[in-house]
Amino acid sequence: MSDSPTAPRHSRSRTKWIALGALVVAGAGFALLTVGGIGENLVYYWGPTELVGAGKKAYGATIRLGGQVVPGSIQHGQGSELSFAVSDGKATVNVRTKTVPPQMFREGIGVVVEGTMKTDGQFESQRLMVSHGNEYRAPGDGEKPDMKQLMETTTGISGAEGQKTP
């Protein structure tokens, strides 16, 4: 880099280009890292129909499954083991969990469980959250279940463990 009185403008613009180039390279590397990080950590919001429909593709992904607790399906096992079925009226998914259920957990209530689909067809959940929307209604024929509305009315959905959203 020369500092002679005739050159500064030229050398400054060259430095600028080099800096810009370095920034672009660094930016690209960073973007790659970010996109990779996001891709590995996505949490999908699905209903039982979508989950059953996805079949093997669902294995391993982190999923928030929303639906209604099927009446008569709640079973307490050894220790804190708990199993129940979640349904949207068309499809049903069996859920097993070891979390202690929240106060309002009962048959017929809307729930969101977060976890992964296992190869034995059971959904293993680490988090169990209860919807406090006054009535969770299974969607009628031709209706798409409004996963977003269920998520919105569910206690504890906004990224936090336990209880959160009013």
Next chain:
Amino acid sequence: MIGYIGRSLILLALLAASAGSLVGFAAAVRRSPSGLVWTRRFAYLFAGAMIAANLLMIYALLARDFSVAYVAQVGSREVPDWVAVTSLWSSLEGSILFWGLVLGLYIFGATWTNRNRHPETMPWALGVWLACAAFFSFLIAGPAQPFLTLANPPSAGPGPNPLLQNHLLMIIHPPFLYLGYVGMTIPFGLAAAALASGQLGAEFIRVLRTWLLLPWIFLTVAIVLGGWWAYEVLGWGGYWAWDPVENASFLPWLTATAALHSAILVERKGILKGWTVTLVLATFLLTLLGTFMTRSGVFNSVHSFTQSAIGPTILVFLSICTLFSVATLATRIDTLGAEGRLEPGVSRDMAFLLNNLFFVLFTFTVLIGTVFPLVVEAVRGVQMSVGRPYFDGMSVPIGVALLFLLGIGPALPWGRASSAQVKRALLPPLAGGGLFVALGLVAGVRTPWPLVTLLFGGYAAQVTLGELWLPVGQRMKARGEGVLQAVAQVQSRGRRRSAAFIVHAGMVLVMIAIAISSTQGMTTEVQLVRGQSVALGPYTLTFLGVDRVSEPHREALVANVGVERGGRDVGTLKPRMNYYSAQREPIGTPAVRTTIAHDLYLSALNIDPGGQTLGLHAMINPMIVWIWVATAIMGLGGLFALLPARRIG
């Protein structure tokens, strides 16, 4: 009647802001001193109208005047008066009105303190501020309409959201957040004015930095207050969840912090002017983005307000401001030429540059993770969120890098330094780093990231305390002053420098406390039968039974959990479930026992009304209290920098 006066005041504010903005821009173009005087009058008028409108709304809330639409929406005869006052900002329409109040106060303060200074740049700044003021007045007058008069007023109202009545922290978190968010309008206007007038000298950058620092302090405290509230009220045992709305408050904090640092290079060396202005503009745009995300219902969160026309209107304003910023930058950034240049080599200057680079990387990381689900849903219709591991995985290395710079930056000399100088500056603080690591190892820390945090934290702590002590020691030596006298002298002379290092000390403490609390805790989740115990760390927790409590605005089931530590009884903790009349489902409130070393945190998952069983989530969260203490240190350090300099003969 109240509705009519309120609507008139809002209309007056809208007129004053619109007229003031136009007159301001005209005065800037024509360089008219009398135009500037009139612009200032319009600014004061806007502030006055907004203050009056807010006082009127508070009166209506206290009087439970349900003919006013907003009071009918959030007011209640059952709640105490302090809840009635705080419901001014508890719901969407009121919070926009409160925004107007804060904006009025800021515009008044910034106009008044600069009334005799910078006649070429101030008209531009006033024009931009009042344009923003006009927009928010329009928002209140049009889509929000808190002062709408109801033809058939109800005889009672529902009261604000129970979760927001649950804790005193909810009184102070939102106002602090607004003082942080809205305050960023002032540096935005100043930065735009610097671009428009092509002037950003050492004098004006100090004004800009002062008005950036003030909202920065509020924003810093507000972010942590929000975390504190979540910790004390929500019961999941943490203080930060990378919730989109938490991120929304964190993003402008990152860019504002970067700008506070680059502004020092502008002041000292006359470089990075365009860059600093860009950061300030971005900060304001990010506050608008955050406002849009909380006000539009695009995210579901504890912060969500109901959907209304306000969200889209803010989105339009955000787009206009973004276009304005980009256009102004593109056409005017060349006018802010550098007066000096950056020396290559290892120096404090370089540390500042890297600091800015990492803050911007941090901003992009969080921004992308926050906005990604929205984009995917808009494009592909798939609903998803970005999980916490992404944010943790990205932010830990960046945060640690920033902590590293926080240590070596101030240790390095300005400008070009010889390698011997650099070595002499950088080696001694390793002692502090080693000490902290040793303490960590003794306390049982074994994982790499917390140990690296302790190493850099100890290093930074030694540098920071050394820099705080340096001028004091010099005076004591040179002038034979006592410790107290020397401290007093240094504080009145080198105040900004001391203040910066006090803020740094707080930051070091925050980062160590976050690293330790998020990695070294213990947790258990059990279903207990009455009389049964569970062990957690040094504690034995015994479920003793359940009390039913009846309070004016709620009923509660209170679980009594006996706490023993090392066989010694240390009291009873009472996590509870609150039942509000307006809401069918209960809201749990955790019980926390705080000590200097850690918190014992109990949260009831379920309580049997018959008193026989309790679902208990128990946690030991180390060093939590230090996060709150360190934030107070940062806030006080920032305020200290803002105290007017005392003249000393």
